[in-house]
Amino acid sequence: MTVQDLEKIFLQKIENEIKIEPRDWMPDAYRKTNIRQISQHAHSEIVGMLPEGNWITRAPTLKRKAILLAKVQDEAGHGLYLYSATETLGITREETINDLHSGRAKYSSIFNYPTLTWADIGAIGWLVDGAAIMNQVMLTRTSYGPYARAMVRICKEESFHQRQGFEILLVLSRGSKEQKEMCQDAINRWWWPALMMFGPHDKESTHSDQSMKWKIKRKSNDELRQNFVDMIAEQIKVLGMKLPDEHLQWNEEKKHYDFGEINWEEFWNVVKGNGPCNKQRLDARRKAWEEGEWVREAAATYAEKRNKRQAAA
Amino acid sequence: MNIQIKKYFYGDIPDDKSGGNIISKETKNDWPLWEIFIRSKQGLDHKHVGSLHAADAQMAIENARDVYTRRMEGVSIWVVQSKYIHATAPEEAGELFEPAEDKIYRHPTFYKLPDEVNQM
Numbered sequence A: 001m002t003v004q005d006l007e008k009i010f011l012q013k014i015e016n017e018i019k020i021e022p023r024d025w026m027p028d029a030y031r032k033t034n035i036r037q038i039s040q041h042a043h044s045e046i047v048g049m050l051p052e053g054n055w056i057t058r059a060p061t062l063k064r065k066a067i068l069l070a071k072v073q074d075e076a077g078h079g080l081y082l083y084s085a086t087e088t089l090g091i092t093r094e095e096t097i098n099d100l101h102s103g104r105a106k107y108s109s110i111f112n113y114p115t116l117t118w119a120d121i122g123a124i125g126w127l128v129d130g131a132a133i134m135n136q137v138m139l140t141r142t143s144y145g146p147y148a149r150a151m152v153r154i155c156k157e158e159s160f161h162q163r164q165g166f167e168i169l170l171v172l173s174r175g176s177k178e179q180k181e182m183c184q185d186a187i188n189r190w191w192w193p194a195l196m197m198f199g200p201h202d203k204e205s206t207h208s209d210q211s212m213k214w215k216i217k218r219k220s221n222d223e224l225r226q227n228f229v230d231m232i233a234e235q236i237k238v239l240g241m242k243l244p245d246e247h248l249q250w251n252e253e254k255k256h257y258d259f260g261e262i263n264w265e266e267f268w269n270v271v272k273g274n275g276p277c278n279k280q281r282l283d284a285r286r287k288a289w290e291e292g293e294w295v296r297e298a299a300a301t302y303a304e305k306r307n308k309r310q311a312a313a
Numbered sequence B: 001m002n003i004q005i006k007k008y009f010y011g012d013i014p015d016d017k018s019g020g021n022i023i024s025k026e027t028k029n030d031w032p033l034w035e036i037f038i039r040s041k042q043g044l045d046h047k048h049v050g051s052l053h054a055a056d057a058q059m060a061i062e063n064a065r066d067v068y069t070r071r072m073e074g075v076s077i078w079v080v081q082s083k084y085i086h087a088t089a090p091e092e093a094g095e096l097f098e099p100a101e102d103k104i105y106r107h108p109t110f111y112k113l114p115d116e117v118n119q120m
């Protein structure tokens, strides 16, 4: 069969909503795009554990500590599901991780912001996981089978993340004056970076929407962002707090909220590595990898010895 | 085919220098890959849920427990090293599975029976 024929079959599957599976023929660019996107998604889950991990030992109660531990452990699992999905495309785990540590691969910029107070843990669950869920729900219908299956699993676990975050803020919003201020302050600092998570405006793209045509992505950045704003603008009323945007207003005609412009200079700055915690995050990942070297070696040696013993017996 | 993908989607940050070169190499400390099967409750089949790396079967089972059964998703785990799985090739799918398509008489709905006995 010629490449043209194979491509035709591939496009037909996409057209008919038939998932692409690891051993199916696929265009190189489809493979590469998926490798890049899924591995970046995996890195985001893993690096995303760091800002929250910061508060595990300082959670205000044992209950909050147990919840936060469970949430962060979930994120490790999400990273693993996604690394495994990446591997089905023919790249090794080690290569993927090397790309993260060398700075070649990216992860979501949101995790380059610091967690300054306990309220940040609430804001992250509500806003950051909330934004991630918008994207991930869409991705349960992505065209690459292993990615879609990982997303179904992840989405089942995510809703607890957003709910526990909102609940943290809800308690603070009903607390003392200081607690209320802390709640508002965290919302002020996380709101804009959360909006940035959806990426640049659709009109910024001068290139063809190949990812849309291949149904890797099924909604545009602006579409997802708008859905997110509409959801949060309603939910915040329950907290009695304010979103830090004077342009935020219900638009009766469009049946959507209007909102102000994102500071794109800040956005690109953080993407390029100049965010408040970029260096700290990568250093932490590299350190964990290097200091785990002896464990990986010991486990491999032990397994080898045991196999030999079993073969001899 | 040479398509440049530069659109910056959420969860996909293009980088001109990167883009995943697919050169697979096995390194010394790469733990083998294992496929994980979970029985969600007594009476049901084990079902494939995903894969993970582990040095040996024991570790694969322990990791599978942590990764795939944190919310009571399982009562039993099977692990098998991925390299021992043999599979049909996608190219063979037609030859293997299409012959079943025109044998509709293998399904109960093929037989039109009077109402009185249609519960059969």
Ligand SMILES: [Fe+2]
Pocket: A045, A074, A075, A078, A154
């Ligand atoms: Fe996650």
Ligand SMILES: [Fe+2]
Pocket: A075, A129, A158, A161
């Ligand atoms: Fe999450």
